[in-house]
Amino acid sequence: MKAIIIDDEKRARHLLSNLIIEHCRSITDIKEAADLKTGVDLIKSEKPDIVFLDIEMPNQSGLEILEYFSGQIDFKIIFVTAYNQYAIEAFKLSAIDYLLKPVDITELKEAVTKAKEAIEANNLSQQLSKLRDSLKQLSIDKIALEIPKGILFASHNDIVYFEADGMYTNVQLAEGKQKTICKPLKHFVEQLSKNAMFFKCHRSYFINLKYVEELVKDDGDYLLMSNQKRIPISKSKRDQFLIVVKETFL
Incomplete structure (x- = not known):
C-alpha cells in the first residue's frame, strides 16, 4: 500500500514515517507534505491508499480536506491530532479513524489494519459523508472557531x-x-x-x-x-x- 503523511511539523512527519516503516510492513511507499494544499496535490498525483492527516496546521485545518473532495474518494483518511477533543468526539461518533500524538504503536497498527480491511472491502465511499454528518450533528450544540x-x-x-x-x-x-x-x-x-x-x-x-x-x-x-x-x-x-x-x- 501507498501512504501520504500531511503534517506541518517535519519532525512529526519523520517520526510517523519511521513508525510506519518499522511496524506496518503492508505500507511500502510513504510520501510527505508540509501543508494541506501540497498534500492534496500529492494525493491526486500519487493515488495513495492511506492518508495520515494532521488536524492542527497553521494555514489550513486538516478537516478542510473535505472542501477538496466533494464526491467519492478512493483513499482512507486517518486523522492525527494532539489535543482537539471535540474533533475526536466527532470522529468517535462517525467511526472515523484517528491517532493521538504522540502516536502509540499499537493504535497505529490497529488503524492501518482497519484501513486495509476497508480498502479491500471497497468500503471507502461513505467516510466523507459520515464525517460531514458527524460534524453537522456536533454543530447542534457546538460552534466551530477557526484558530x-x-x-x-x-x-x-x-x-x-x-x-x-x-x-x-x-x-x-x-x-x-x-x-x-x-x-x-x-x-x-x-x-x-x-x-x-x-x-x-x-x-x-x-x-x-x-x-x-x-x-x-x-x-x-x-x-x-x-x-x-x-x-x-x-x-x-x-x-x-x-x-x-x-x-x-x-
Missing part, C-alpha cells in the same frame, strides 16, 4: 460572551481562555440566532445569559458576568433583555 492551529469546536455552554474587535471577534470561554477569531461579531450573532441563551446586549457584545450574575443600574446600565467582566447594555436593549430573562428563567 491559528486549526478549528476549535466549543460547546455553546462554554462560551461566556463574544466581543467585537473590528473585523475580528474575541471569544471568552468559561475556563478563562480567550480566542481571537477572524470573523466579525455579526457572523456569530447570525450563527446562534436560534439559541435563546445568547443575547446581543450592545453593538459590541453578544452574551450567554447563563453567565450573567447581575443587571446593575449604576452610572449607566451594565451586566456583571460570572468572571466579573462588566458588559454595557444599551438603553434600547434593556427592556428587551428583561423580557428575554422573564421568558427564559421565570
